[in-house]
Structures are given as C-alpha cells and as structure tokens.
Amino acid sequence: METLRVALGGRAYPIHIGAGALDAAELYQPHLGAGRVAVVTNAVVGPLYLERVKAALQRAGAADVLAVLVEDGESAKSWGTLDRVFDALLGARLGRDSVIVALGGGVIGDLAGFAAAVYQRGIHFIQVPTTLLAQVDSSVGGKTAVNHARGKNMIGAFHQPRAVIADVAALATLPERELRAGVAEVIKHGFALDAALIGWLESNVERLLARDAAALAHVVRxxxxxxxxVVAADEREAGPRILLNFGHTFGHAIEAGSGYGAWLHGEAVAAGMVMAGELSARAAHLPAAEVLRLRRLLQRTGLPVGGPALGPERYLELMAGDKKAAAGRIRYVLLEAVGRAVLRADVDERDVRAAIAAGSAASTAAAAQ
Amino acid sequence: METLRVALGGRAYPIHIGAGALDAAELYQPHLGAGRVAVVTNAVVGPLYLERVKAALQRAGAADVLAVLVEDGESAKSWGTLDRVFDALLGARLGRDSVIVALGGGVIGDLAGFAAAVYQRGIHFIQVPTTLLAQVDSSVGGKTAVNHARGKNMIGAFHQPRAVIADVAALATLPERELRAGVAEVIKHGFALDAALIGWLESNVERLLARDAAALAHVVRxxxxxxxxVVAADEREAGPRILLNFGHTFGHAIEAGSGYGAWLHGEAVAAGMVMAGELSARAAHLPAAEVLRLRRLLQRTGLPVGGPALGPERYLELMAGDKKAAAGRIRYVLLEAVGRAVLRADVDERDVRAAIAAGSAASTAAAAQ
Known part of the structure; x- marks a missing residue:
C-alpha cells in the first residue's frame, strides 16, 4: 500500500493506492463520523464489490450501511438520477453527519460526489474508484458534476473527498474497452505535464494493457x-489546473454531439487530443512529429484517433458553451512541447477548423498510415 | 448609505444598506467581471424593480443583461424551477465568468444563490433582497437551497454572495403579510442573540409595521x-451559527406539514419560536414570563403564535429529518434567557410533545389571554 497526499490545508486528504485497498477497514475508519454511511454504486460494480466494501465499513464501525444503486453508464450523470439518490438518502433519514462512499468509475464518482456536495448543503464523501480512468484522474481533485442536455458537467461543484481508496486489484474485472479509455487520461497527463511519462508509456503500454500489476500501479501512482x-496549487481551476483539460474541449463536443454514452469519456478525450494536437501544430509551434507520436501512442492503446465527422461548424457550436470560455471566447489547452501545455485564447478560427478536419473520422485512415 | 462587512477572508463581502441602493451602479460595478450578467427574479418583483436593476447594471458596464423569470412563491424553490434556470443560462451561453443577480425575497435568493453555487461548478452572485425577511436574514451568510418533497432546504450549498445590496425603500411595496413575516426573523435574532433588540422592538414594533424609514433601517442594520x-465566526454552521435556527426546527415541520407555501416562512418561524420557547421553559429553565413576552411581541406584530394542530406524532416525524440532527438525535435550539440561545441534544421527548401541544392551534386562544 502506498499513500500520497493532496495538500489542501484543512481539506487535505490521502490517496491510498494498492491491491486489496478496498477491503482495508482502517482506510475508511478515520473518515466516518457519528452518522450513517451510504454507498452509491451501480448495477455492474455493485455485484462485484459492494459486499466487500460494506464489510470493510462495518469493521470500521459503520452500524448501518445504506446501498444506493443507480443505472450503469454516462446516463446516470443526470438530474433525474441525482434526485433519486437524494430521495434514497432522505428516505433513510441520513443526516448532515453522514458519509457517502462513491464506489465505481468516473460517472459514479462525479454523481455521488456532487450528491455529497449539495445534500443538506454538503456532507463528507470517500472515493473508491474501480476503473483506471477514475483511479488515474477523476477521483482526485474534487471535481463533481452531472450533465445537462446542453453540455457535459455543466452543473456541479468543487467538493474534495475525505480520502481516495484506489484498489488496483479491482482493475482485473474492468472491461477491455474501459481499460483503454483509462489509459487515454494517462496519456493526457503525460502530454500535458510530463514527457517522462510519455517515454515510459511508449516503452510499456503493452504491459499496461496486459494488466501487469506493477505497470498499473506505476501509472496510477x-x-x-x-x-x-496541480490540485494543491489550484483547487478551483483558476490557473494551472486548467491544463489538465488537454483534449477535453474537443472531447466534450464529441460526447455531446454523439449523444452521451455512445463514446466513453476516455475515447472522446483521445480523439479530442488529436484535434488539440493538430491545433497545437498550427497555432503553438508543436512539431508535426510530436502529433504523430500522440497518434501512434493512442493507436497502440487501441484508442480512436479521429472524432465523428460532425463538420467543423457543429464542433464550434458545441464548443461555444465550454466552461473554459472567458469573455465569450473559447480558450484552448495547447501543447508547445510534449509535457508543456499552455492555455490560449487568441487562436485563429481557421486553424481550429483545420484541426477539427484533420482529427475527424474521414481523415483518420490517412493519418494512421 | 451604510456599509457593513462580512469578514470571511478571501470571501469577505460588503452589505450595503440604504434607500435607493438598488439603483447605485457603483455598488454592482466592482463585482462584474468580463462575463455576462443574469438577473433572476419573479413575476411579482420583476415588474417593480427589474428595469431599474438592469439600468444600474448597464451603467456599471454590463453589456447584455439576461433576465430569468421564475414563478412567485415557495414553490419556486424546486428541482424543476432550478433546471429551468440552468436551461436559460446555458441557452444564453453564460460562461463561468458570468454573475447572477438575485432580485427578490428569500425564495429568489435561495434559488438563484444555489443556481450560482453549482452552475459550471460555481459562479459569482449578488444578492439584491427586496423583502424584509431577505434583508434582515436570508441574503446574508451564503446559505442557499431548494426544497425536496421530503424536507425544506434539503439540497443546497454554502455559497457566499460577492455583495448584498439592501434597498430599504423597496420595502414600501412589500405586502403587509410579508412585512410581518420579515419581522419574525428580527424577533428571532433578538431572542436568540440580543436582548437589547427585543427591548427596542417592544418599544417600536408599531413604528416598524408602519414602515417608518428609520425603524426599518435600524432593524435591517x-x-x-x-x-x-455569527457568519464570520462560523461560516458553515459547525458551531454558534446554528443558534440562528431558533424556531426553525419546529417551523420547518409546520411548513412541510402544511404543504409549502401555505405558511410564509416567517409565519412558520413565529409559531415555531413559540414551541421552542415552550420547550425552553420545560427543558432550559427559561422563565415562563419570557415565553409570554415572546408570544405578546409576536401577537403585536400580527404573527401566529400557534402552529397547525397536526399532533405531536406528526411533528416529531417531520422533525426527524432535521438537518441539525446528529447521530440520529434531533437537536434543539433553546433559550436559557432572552438573547442567550443554546443547542441541546439531551431533550426529553415528553417535554417536546408538551411544547408542541402548548404551541399548537388548539391552545393558542387560551395562551393568548
């Protein structure tokens, strides 16, 4: 077991990483109060891990654990599902001293985290991520949200968990497609912030996809x-944290334009990174060879390197509501080099159109050669 | 014009109090960013003040002010209305640098404040309270919420406004019943925290009800x-702030048990204070004469001194979900003396039943003599 810390003063919290972590009562115990515990999970993860988590919570002293099951998939990040979660919590009379445990992937973490952020004006919660995407990215940093018909993650809160308990052994049961989607966010971290991580992935991505325990532990850590x-330096994304959105402006447009759930979030981010990489070559002097490196690494991972051919107009329309927009202008996270992302508002729309075209389905086959 | 300050470090903000404040562009100006402005109001307040507030915002530099109208009354604090507000904001493509202005009473402040708390994970907002209740209580302190069928204010956030602009001249248009309901919260402040304020009210309540400008300004200030x-000392109600809930545990039960909107919030708090006063006499040694003072002041204000005769069982059931509950026990804000409230968890349920009976409709006529 390894423990990292998110240094956020009074809201600092540990990230525990290790095989078997979700059974470790002592990791939950410091974060349970006098109130009750609700585990929010879904119909896929629940049968695999709910009883084990409940047992650990009971050993940690939780008297009466409420389980709240929601549907699987991105559609659970909805207003309606959120209301059903509140109904379950209120129906069981959970008080302000209760704790929510989010057991599942990024969708469950976002949904249950947001429920915790606003239930009775905010209660504590613990992230128990069971997907690679959630373990490497979404469970850390306190971003919680649900989707709106007009845009992804449009309603949400910054609400830090009290602890993250990342059990890498849980990745053994992860469907292949979700494993690959999780690697997309690792690739994102590398291209945005850490060239060494990209070098490591270029040497080890096949080990990672074969679920080699040491390789998984390395990328999670x-x-x-x-x-x-990044989160400790900029909790509310007023500065450098925004760079972690590399690929996400285009990626959110892909998700919204295709109907939520058709693309996994990590898949949309992969194709979005290709567009952002193409835009970086045009507008931020990123060498074309580095865009090719990005495409090749995504392909080796089995991830898409092109978004759906919605046409540049539709992409621009979908992106106009992006949360990073300021004073009405879309702002783009671009790469000046591998591991060096920057935020840019002064991008020529012709370059954006060209990047979308270069990263859309029709161009993908050619680019892949 | 007078300006107070809520000392909350990086989230400190001014409270401007004065006749004509809502027209003063310079009070809005420091809080507008590069983004757009949305005024959330309702069909009663909008026709009276919306154009004036829009004009002031435009003089302050807001280019394009969006107006979002919701229905009047407590029913607007709903999940459905909130979603319609988001739809309007997203439809107009308001970004994360936008500002919401809450123009109205406590319902509008709670609803628009909560919308600001979670729209794109939180944007700034300004409170422009137009009712006495909102000016003396709900617009200050950052409590925002909507109701749930299972309880009042169950979904919400602590989200401080950037400024409160309390125009006492706006109270001239306030319906009589709402004026009286606002005085209930002033009485609450006095009985919970400030015996001198109760003395002042006992000498001046008729001036207040006659809308004497100096009297109104005095109680607002x-x-x-x-x-x-209290808020500066305890932003998130982990300590002394909870004492401001005097009368609210019973009051919320009255509101929920009667269907939201049948009782104005201030009216329910008035009857709730009688029950809490009766309980204080039984469980906290408050002299019976002080309970009588409370009843008399409420009666002079034209406020109810008895709740609906739902029966103690129903009250207890409705209160069991109270947000102040801890470890499954209802906690009560009681008075040891006028101006000295305390939080108590060790209250004998028989005393609670007796207090409910003494403060319910059937007993009111007798008690009023």
Missing part, C-alpha cells in the same frame, strides 16, 4: 502525483 | 450586524 500537485 | 458576526 504517477498520475495521482501529477494531479495532486 | 442591527440584524445584519448580528448575522455578519
């Missing part, structure tokens, strides 16, 4: 280190 | 001083 550092 | 001090 390194990703959490990077993320913890 | 004194209430905001008390509230600002």
């Amino acid at each position: 390194r990703s959490c280190e990077l993320k913890a550092e | 004194r209430s905001c001083e008390l509230k600002a001090e």
Whole structure:
C-alpha cells in the first residue's frame, strides 16, 4: 500500500493506492463520523464489490450501511438520477453527519460526489474508484458534476473527498474497452505535464494493457502525483489546473454531439487530443512529429484517433458553451512541447477548423498510415 | 448609505444598506467581471424593480443583461424551477465568468444563490433582497437551497454572495403579510442573540409595521450586524451559527406539514419560536414570563403564535429529518434567557410533545389571554 497526499490545508486528504485497498477497514475508519454511511454504486460494480466494501465499513464501525444503486453508464450523470439518490438518502433519514462512499468509475464518482456536495448543503464523501480512468484522474481533485442536455458537467461543484481508496486489484474485472479509455487520461497527463511519462508509456503500454500489476500501479501512482500537485496549487481551476483539460474541449463536443454514452469519456478525450494536437501544430509551434507520436501512442492503446465527422461548424457550436470560455471566447489547452501545455485564447478560427478536419473520422485512415 | 462587512477572508463581502441602493451602479460595478450578467427574479418583483436593476447594471458596464423569470412563491424553490434556470443560462451561453443577480425575497435568493453555487461548478452572485425577511436574514451568510418533497432546504450549498445590496425603500411595496413575516426573523435574532433588540422592538414594533424609514433601517442594520458576526465566526454552521435556527426546527415541520407555501416562512418561524420557547421553559429553565413576552411581541406584530394542530406524532416525524440532527438525535435550539440561545441534544421527548401541544392551534386562544 502506498499513500500520497493532496495538500489542501484543512481539506487535505490521502490517496491510498494498492491491491486489496478496498477491503482495508482502517482506510475508511478515520473518515466516518457519528452518522450513517451510504454507498452509491451501480448495477455492474455493485455485484462485484459492494459486499466487500460494506464489510470493510462495518469493521470500521459503520452500524448501518445504506446501498444506493443507480443505472450503469454516462446516463446516470443526470438530474433525474441525482434526485433519486437524494430521495434514497432522505428516505433513510441520513443526516448532515453522514458519509457517502462513491464506489465505481468516473460517472459514479462525479454523481455521488456532487450528491455529497449539495445534500443538506454538503456532507463528507470517500472515493473508491474501480476503473483506471477514475483511479488515474477523476477521483482526485474534487471535481463533481452531472450533465445537462446542453453540455457535459455543466452543473456541479468543487467538493474534495475525505480520502481516495484506489484498489488496483479491482482493475482485473474492468472491461477491455474501459481499460483503454483509462489509459487515454494517462496519456493526457503525460502530454500535458510530463514527457517522462510519455517515454515510459511508449516503452510499456503493452504491459499496461496486459494488466501487469506493477505497470498499473506505476501509472496510477504517477498520475495521482501529477494531479495532486496541480490540485494543491489550484483547487478551483483558476490557473494551472486548467491544463489538465488537454483534449477535453474537443472531447466534450464529441460526447455531446454523439449523444452521451455512445463514446466513453476516455475515447472522446483521445480523439479530442488529436484535434488539440493538430491545433497545437498550427497555432503553438508543436512539431508535426510530436502529433504523430500522440497518434501512434493512442493507436497502440487501441484508442480512436479521429472524432465523428460532425463538420467543423457543429464542433464550434458545441464548443461555444465550454466552461473554459472567458469573455465569450473559447480558450484552448495547447501543447508547445510534449509535457508543456499552455492555455490560449487568441487562436485563429481557421486553424481550429483545420484541426477539427484533420482529427475527424474521414481523415483518420490517412493519418494512421 | 451604510456599509457593513462580512469578514470571511478571501470571501469577505460588503452589505450595503440604504434607500435607493438598488439603483447605485457603483455598488454592482466592482463585482462584474468580463462575463455576462443574469438577473433572476419573479413575476411579482420583476415588474417593480427589474428595469431599474438592469439600468444600474448597464451603467456599471454590463453589456447584455439576461433576465430569468421564475414563478412567485415557495414553490419556486424546486428541482424543476432550478433546471429551468440552468436551461436559460446555458441557452444564453453564460460562461463561468458570468454573475447572477438575485432580485427578490428569500425564495429568489435561495434559488438563484444555489443556481450560482453549482452552475459550471460555481459562479459569482449578488444578492439584491427586496423583502424584509431577505434583508434582515436570508441574503446574508451564503446559505442557499431548494426544497425536496421530503424536507425544506434539503439540497443546497454554502455559497457566499460577492455583495448584498439592501434597498430599504423597496420595502414600501412589500405586502403587509410579508412585512410581518420579515419581522419574525428580527424577533428571532433578538431572542436568540440580543436582548437589547427585543427591548427596542417592544418599544417600536408599531413604528416598524408602519414602515417608518428609520425603524426599518435600524432593524435591517442591527440584524445584519448580528448575522455578519455569527457568519464570520462560523461560516458553515459547525458551531454558534446554528443558534440562528431558533424556531426553525419546529417551523420547518409546520411548513412541510402544511404543504409549502401555505405558511410564509416567517409565519412558520413565529409559531415555531413559540414551541421552542415552550420547550425552553420545560427543558432550559427559561422563565415562563419570557415565553409570554415572546408570544405578546409576536401577537403585536400580527404573527401566529400557534402552529397547525397536526399532533405531536406528526411533528416529531417531520422533525426527524432535521438537518441539525446528529447521530440520529434531533437537536434543539433553546433559550436559557432572552438573547442567550443554546443547542441541546439531551431533550426529553415528553417535554417536546408538551411544547408542541402548548404551541399548537388548539391552545393558542387560551395562551393568548
């Protein structure tokens, strides 16, 4: 077991990483109060891990653990599902001293975390991520949200968990497609912030996809280190944290334009990174060879390197509501080099159109050669 | 014009109090960023003040002010209305640098403040309270919320405004019933925290109800001083702030048990204070004469001194979900003396039943003699 720390003063918290972590009562125990505990999970993760987590919570002293099951998939990040979670919590009379445990992937973490952020004006919660994407990215940093028909993650809160308990052994049951989608966020961390991580992935991505325990532990640890550092410096994304959104402006447009759930978030981020990489070559002097490196690493991972051919107009329309927009202008996270992302508002729209075209489905086959 | 300050470090903010304040562009100007402005108001307040507030915002530099109108009354604090507000904001493509202005009473402040708390994970907002209740209480302190079928204010956030602009001249248009309901919260502040304020009210309540400008300004200023001090000491209600809930445990039960909107919040708090006073006499040694003082002051204000005769069982059931509950026990804000409230968890349920009976409709006529 290894423990990192997100240094946020009074809201600092540990990230525990290790095989078997979700069974370790002592990791939950310091964060349980006098109130009750609700585990929010879904119909896929629940049958695999709910009883084990409940047992650990009971050993940690939780008297009466409420389980709240929601549907699987991105559609759970909805207003309606959120209301059903509140109904379950209120129906069981959980008080302001209760704790929510988010057991699942990024969707569950975002949904249950947001429920915790606003239930009775905010209660504590613990992240128990069971997907690679959640372990390397979404469970750390306190971003919580649900989607709105008009945009992804549009309603949410910054609400830090009290602890993150990342059990890398849980990745054994992860569907292949979700494993690959999780690697997309590792690739994102590397291209945005850490060239060494990209070098490591170029040597080891096949080991990672074969679920080699040491390789998985390495990327979870390194990703959490990077993320913890950025979040500690900029909790509410007023500064450097925004760079972790590399690929996400285009990626959110892909998700919204295709109907939520058609693309996994990590898949959309992969294709979005290609567009952002193409834009970086045009507008931030990123050498074309580095865009090719990005495409090749994504392909080796089995991730898409092109978004759906919605056409540049539709992409621009979908991106106009991006949360990073300021004074009405879309701002883009671009790469000046591998591991060196920057935020840019002064991008020529012609370059954006060209980047979308170069990163859309029609161009993908050609680019892949 | 007078300005108080809520001392909350990086989230400190001014409370401006005065006749004509809502027209003063310079009070809005420091809080507008590069983004857009949305005024959330309702069909009653909008026709009276919306154009004036828009004009002031435009003089302050806001280019394009969006107006979002919601229905009047407590029913607007709903999940559905909140979603319609988000739809309007997203439809107009308001970004994370936008500002919401809450123009109205406590319902609008709670609803628009919560919308600001979670829209794109939180944007700035300004409170422009137009009712006495909102000016003396709800616009200060950052409590925002919507109701749930299972309880009042169950979904919400602590989200401080950037400024409170309390125009006492706006109270001229306030319906009589709402004026009286606002005085209930002033009485609450006095009984919980400030015996001198009760003395002042006992001498001046008729002037207040006649809308004497100096009397109104006095209670708004004194209430905001008390509230600002308590909030600065305990932003998230982990300590002394909870004492401001005097009368609210019973009051919320009255509101929920009668269907939201049947009782104004201040009216329910008035009857709730009678029950809490009766309980204080039984469980906290408050002299019976002080309970009588409370009843008499409420009666002179034209406020109810008895709740609906739901029966003690129903009250207890409704209160069991109270947000102040800890480890499953309801906690009560009681008075040891006028101006000295305390939080108590060790209250005998028989005393609670007796207090409910003594403060319910059937007993009111007798008690009023």
